[in-house]
Amino acid sequence: MAAGSTTAEKSGANKPKGSSERPSRTGTRNLRFRVPAPRVLLVVLGVVALVAGGIWALYGSTWFRVERVKTSGTRILTPGEVEGVAAVPVGSPLVSVDIDAIEARLRRELPRIDSVDVERSWPHGIGLKVTERKPVLLLEKGGKLIEVDANGVRFATVDTAPRGVPRLVLDAASSPSLRRFDADRLLREAVRVRGELPGEIAENTRVVRVTSYDSVTLELAKGRTVFWGSGEHGPAKARVLTALMKASPKAGHFDVSAPTAPAASGS
Template identity: 60%
Template sequence: MAGSTTAERGERQQESSGPPLRLRSRRARLRVIVVLGLVLVFLGFPTVWLFYGSAWLRAEHVSVSGTRVLTPAQVRSAADVPLGKPLISVDTDAIETRLRRTLPRIDSVDVVRSWPHGIGLKVVERTPVLIVQKGGKFVEVDDEGVRFATVSEAPKGVPALELTLSRSGSAAASLRRFGEARLVREAVGVARAVPAAVARDTRAVKVRSYDGISLELKDGRTVVWGSSEKGAAKARALTALMKASPGARHFDVSVPTAPASSGS
């Protein structure tokens, strides 16, 4: 009777020596995974407890920076930061939303966690470029045309916005086409383009229509500006015109390539 082959002897030896090598390898990998999982659990639990369960990293105070007209107390009150809660769970987006909704004077705010116990509120307030008189009060308008606050005293150095929008003729057509909000933004664009020296002397920006915007200076001089288009060119033309005709009372830069002055 022929003896067993080498292959058969190898199979019998493998059977007698235990599970196949591939199975043992899979079991070893599984043990490693289980051990690593247990290590992560034991390491992760203290970390989670530190951030959420301990008293070490909780919101205890709120700092405010960047305010000019608003007070830090007003900002803290509107922010309504949940003091005593884990710092990591404080909803910074919700705080920003509350601040912008409650205090329209705020243009932007950066809400940051200041570890280990603080929340920082970095505020940027809107700056008025025009004011609108309403009764005995004054409504502040920023450089985007947003009416953001009503104050009892007009801020110094800010021109008045006077809307004299006719309901008939070409001015009425302009109002229907662009709307009052757009015309206010046009006035803001003019106020931003006026040369600094002239801006300091500007008492009012008057709007009759889209291309019917003019300036009234504090000494009674007037400037016909037109629309807000080509603002830089109009500013250069006005500066040159005022130097060339220092005694003039009326200036027209609505067509900046052909400026004109009159009066004395």
């Protein structure tokens, strides 16, 4: 009787030749490139639809279009003047308004404007927040008064002097200092002196006269004068002048050009 076949032999007999325990390459590729599940496709389509809808709402719909312009902060200028120069495109998509271009146009065409903020006010507005320049001196030229701000910028011509703003007289035509300091530099020095005057003295100043870089004179109310000298050491000169005027209330002329050795004279 022939010996029975072993379990291993039976197992081997059932396997076709060339068979392998490893998964086929085709099966591996199918695992790598599975078709996305329907749920994933729905999420992707939803995101695309949301983005497209947002773009349409901002640019294509009437929901977010410019309908009004509001101006604030004006003192001398009128809202109509500002809005006319701003030329905000009413009816356009709010998101497409060129804010930088509007700001640049306003500052270029309206020199009285020191700064302006152009803001979108959703869903239908544009806000123009204006800060105007303030005159600190008035430079007379050809019968007109030119307003000068705290930075020495000449920004507007007026017929009537604003209240409390002194005139600037540049009388330095024959001064040797013009070789080193031109008229614009002397103007800035006058502005510097004006900005460092104590409050009450500033209110009483009628004229700031500049004959050279080292010679600035203040003409006050009631005929009093102050020789300030150069624009250097302004805070110290302001303190000394305040004390000197209190100590000599009847004096008509004050000299603080050397703040360590001030003087008062006249009556």
